[in-house]
Amino acid sequence: MLPTAAPLIATDVHRTYHLAGHDLPVLRGVNLEVKAGEKVFLCGQSGAGKTTLLYVLGGLEQPTSGDVMVHGRSLYRAAAAERARTRNEVMGFVFQHYFLLPELTALENVLLPAMIGGKKAESRARELLDTVGLSQRLNHLPTELSGGEQQRVAIARSLINDPGIIYADEPTGNLDASTGSGVIDMLMKVVNEAQKTLIVVTHDRELATRGDRRLILKDGRLEEG
Template sequence: MIKAINLHRSYTIGKKTIEVLHGLELHIRPGEKVFLCGPSGAGKTTLMYTLAGLEMPQQGTVEIGGKSIYGLLTKARAEFRNRMMGFIFQNYMLMPELTALENASLATAIAGREATQEVTALLDRVGLGNRLDHLPNELSGGEQQRVSIARALAHNPEIIFADEPTGNLDSRNSNEVLDLLFSLADERKKTLVIVTHDPNIAKRGDRILTIRDGIVCDEA
């Protein structure tokens, strides 16, 4: 499903160049739940964004379903991303002026598809069937993350990328959100790529890819 080949990415801060990805390679199979781990600053989020077509590598390539995503023009890459991928973020990234139903419908709206009935059913599946008309500030952190899970799945993508999805939640809500995400991924046969700094959470996946010194240094 996802193949990274010889990825290089560096940043220049003042006169200093920091190499974040240094010839990194990995392969993620369809339907896998893979956690990207490593110390702070190791490049976990940079790698996730690069795999998702959001941050172009300075060298190397990413293939998804056999297609080189950085070989596509910008518009075509965005369309491919919108069709193939869903995203969940630590800070939920909900639009404050939109209701839970409207936020969860954003991805289908971008795709030009009316899917209110399907999105409503998905929000009911994540336990928010009675909160459709609530704004984000009327929802708890756990409820907001459930909305973002529904939004990520609403357009039926093949891959879900999640960047520290439980980072703002307490342990009980963290486990509930992960249980829900894993259950929905299994039901819908989705590939999960999750960034986390928490080794206890990472143990719940099929594999752990540890990023250190710009490469995948071990797999478990």
């Protein structure tokens, strides 16, 4: 890997869904280059294809054509097992619905991606939960946490493997405005401190001004916004 290479490069990405005999072209030639440490917010109307694009950029959704390079690794010229390894090693994810495992405590949820990679990381998990203000909630189950607290657990979890890039899809979509704003503050703080690259999807154009760059997905392509 060249240290100077951009951590995220998408080249002429297309994604068409095929439904009941007709084609729905959602991504129609997306090109994107994100610099190390850059915070990019992607916005656009409901149905514009933001989640589809984030999933393609995150190795979760095969594009119809085009490719994505993450830290010098091709996502879609690689086999599925290699793509899964890249996801676990260099990417972290935060989703609107948190996706915490209900039977695991906050601490265990944060530890899970490290355990998948065969690493022991308990002291790091405790540190991360402390950073997001949850050192008093280590042994709480998700049902015993508020929405904002669950999302902060998810932020801590996204960082456990020290990934280069964090992807977030509507991370505040389930939260009231003030809790959501606090969660974004927290996300920006931990990402800045750890010098991570951040890609956030939001339909909220105001929220999208909080990064270094705002891009709008429209008619299947990205525009500077």
